[in-house]
Amino acid sequence: MDASPIRIGILLYPGCMKSAVYGLEEMLSLANRVCAEQGRDERFDIRLCETPSTDEASYNAIVVPPCVDGDYYRAPSPALQAWIRHCFDEGSLLCSACAGAFILAATGLIEGRPVTTHWNLADAFACQYPGVRLRSEENLIDDGDLLSAGGLMSWMDLGLELVARFSTPAVMHALGALLIVDTARREQRYYRRFAPRLDHGDRAIAKAQRLLQKEYRHALTVPALAAHCHLTERTFQRRFVRATGLKPLQYLQRLRIQKACERIESSLDTFGAIAWDVGYEDLSAFRKMFVRVTGLTPSAFRKRFYRA
Template sequence: MTQQITIGLLMYPGAQLSAVYGLIDLFLSTNRIAMEHTPRTVEPLLVSRWQINPNSKRVEVIDGNGPRQLTVVIIPPNLESRGTDEPDAVLLDWLKAQHEGGAVVCSICTAAFVLARTGLLNGRPATTHWALKDVLATQFPEVYVQTDQMVIEDGDIITAGGVTAWIDLGLKLIDRFLGPSVMLAVAQFFLIDPNGREQRFYSKFAPQFYHGDEAILRVQHWLQTHYSEAIAIADMTAVASLGERTFLRRFKKATGMKPIEYLQALRVGKAREMLEFSQTSFSEIAWKVGYEDQGAFRKVFVRLVGLQPGEYRRRFSVRAMAG
């Protein structure tokens, strides 16, 4: 007889119900599939929901009989949150107590902000939605924010990135507790790609313009219309009317990127648009965004996006979406 795995889903104001009930459906179906696919006796995953009882001011189970100490705690996202909400201290204390008792604590998307407020992410790698990377990194500088990945499994802490990353997290937990064969069978039943996704497949380059440095903003606006030209640092410093060392320092401070990194990201963003909305060949796209060497641009594209241009077009072009 294997150990009973108990999974608690934490309900709190604004919690995304589609993630909560989607995970419940996923785990309940997993129990049935596990019984069918494993010859040994399998303890079913025991799933429960938890929330603060307004009368007792304690976090308590709200459906069924949940154990006081859980194997896994999952914090669902809040689609209305931008990381500024202050969770109830009772909730944060309960999360820390569950972790201290041996629970694997998991967050999805914006729930990384809730988890970060417990201090459990300090010194740890973590992910959240790619659009909130800078917000999380600024609010919690002791967290190593890495939003390229959809799921970061760091032993007793697991963070998942996108709004629908509850699917990836669910498969990760099934793999951990019931094994890869059950996980693959569940993925097949739900028509989910079990090979994993990365957020960088989906995240678009969104440069920061609200930094207050007029000279750097002038360069950014210039780059938006001149990105396809042969551009050197000297061209940018001329637009900014700054010396090179001052320009490099201020550009990195304002945008979070080096000028060449920024230009590469801008060009890759333009290339992604062309791959999505046209049938233009990649060699022509490379030329249109300012690269004479198609091979060099391909390497940059794969490094930033994580997919070959052809694969990106197959996944994300308008035709692919329509098909």
């Protein structure tokens, strides 16, 4: 006897990324082909949900895709939130990719839960939903009845995870081979770039940021930065953290690592030469910091990102 179809609802909301919606639909359809070739009974029944209703049959999973236009995801309609809560109560696995995490968070269902979103949306998400355990360095988080993926193209990782969850890892790996997609786990921090904001409204701190951007190679101290801004050290540190989310020396480290990343991407200079040029005399310490921030060794980073 054939197994019951696996009902997957993909949400169509204003501004959603259509290529992700239809890409997921096609990916799961191809998964059906792989299941058939392997003699398995699982079948994915994919539904595109544009005007969801609680009268519909229950879903095994609801997927909220990324957003590429507008800001509907920041304030989804009460009706949509109610429908998602209804599906969750009925046992649906909740899934999001990129900005889709905002829509799930709006329902209140993921309060206190670990979730990821695009790194460029992390600050806005943390501000809007401080009770959610944001882990934007992760590309995919599986928390039982909650799956979340990070970047715009992370819907592919999400789709593969759904296939593994509702069929088998063997089906997922075969599907990845068919699509020529890497099924190994990746981290979003490999691709994250340090692009600090200066539009936070604190002119004194923006002045310090510009000095750091210009003089990052030099040993800039907190007292020197505070004096540059005509602030006491205590006031400077408090306002710097409030404006940037980082302590001044953490900010300087991230800036130096970003400069090192740019050099590794565009040159064949040794890491020692690059470390010295961005302001580090202790190569070992800088290498450890580089791995901690990027998740890759300098040589692995160059292999992945070097542009000849």
